Amino acid sequence: MSDFLDKFLDEGSFRLPEQLAISILSKAEDVHLGPKDDLVRCGKMDSNVYIVSEGILRMWYFDGDKEVTLGFTDIGTIFVSLFGYFRHLPAFISVTACTKCVVKKIPKDVFDGIVKESHVFSNWIYSVAIHQLFASEMKLSLINGTAKDRYVALIKNRPDIIMNVPMKTIASYLGVSPSYLCKVKRSLK
Numbered sequence: 577m578s579d580f581l582d583k584f585l586d587e588g589s590f591r592l593p594e595q596l597a598i599s600i601l602s603k604a605e606d607v608h609l610g611p612k613d614d615l616v617r618c619g620k621m622d623s624n625v626y627i628v629s630e631g632i633l634r635m636w637y638f639d640g641d642k643e644v645t646l647g648f649t650d651i652g653t654i655f656v657s658l659f660g661y662f663r664h665l666p667a668f669i670s671v672t673a674c675t676k677c678v679v680k681k682i683p684k685d686v687f688d689g690i691v692k693e694s695h696v697f698s699n700w701i702y703s704v705a706i707h708q709l710f711a712s713e714m715k716l717s718l719i720n721g722t723a724k725d726r727y728v729a730l731i732k733n734r735p736d737i738i739m740n741v742p743m744k745t746i747a748s749y750l751g752v753s754p755s756y757l758c759k760v761k762r763s764l765k
Contacts, residue, residue: 580629583652588703596697600690601627604680609633609673616657616671623660623684628653631677632740636748637669645749647715648674648737654704674741723752724760 584601585592604627609615615633616622633649646669649655659665661684691698718733719726727750731738737746747757 580651583650584627584629584654587652587654588700588707590700590703592700593696596694600682600697601680603686603690604682607679607681609677609679611673611675613673613677614670615673615677615679616660616667616669618668618670619666621660621664621666622657623664625654625656625661625682625684625687626671627680627682628655629678629680631673631675631679632737633671633673633677633679634741634745634749635669635671643748644751645745647712648734648741648749650736654701674737674745719750723750723756724763726750727757727760728764 581594581597581601585594585597606629607615607626609631615626618637628649628651630651635646635648635655636643637646638644655671657667657669657671659667659669691701718729720729727746730746730750737749743757744754747754750757752760
């Protein structure tokens with residue numbers, strides 16, 4: 577748990593006090609997922625807060641023709657279905673396990689109670705939200721250019737994804753077909 581706890585504590589722009597984190601995590605339920613298991617499914621309401629303690633999940637949607645992968649989680653990542661959490665609407669974006677995963681689930685009312693009770697936690701969770709917005713823009717700056725450039729950037733910045741996620745899913749993330757990704761991989765050898 578120490579690798580997970582360290583990454584969770586450092587998710588924001590300042591380190592969350594360990595005792596506070598342990599108190600918050602004690603309110604969470606562990607959810608175990610196998611590869612391809614859905615945690616959040618498009619069209620279903622989900623207002624829970626999730627924290628990844630093991631494995632890699634992907635955020636994706638179906639654009640009418642194909643699956644589009646928006647991103648991947650890492651250990652310590654905190655996320656919600658924004659439609660469910662903020663508007664009590666069915667999810668648009670699905671969250672599916674790429675590997676065996678353990679995710680800590682905190683119900684919205686419990687999480688909101690912690691935010692109201694703890695000024696330190698509410699400041700920290702605000703910094704997590706800003707950090708995630710920054711990370712989205714940073715990802716765009718790193719995973720940019722041609723398909724080959726994007727694949728090389730993924731190899732450099734997230735080798736865990738290359739090693740653990742199916743090529744079909746990686747192709748979806750890079751915006752290319754699986755056969756084109758095979759050509760890109762061959763050109764790098």
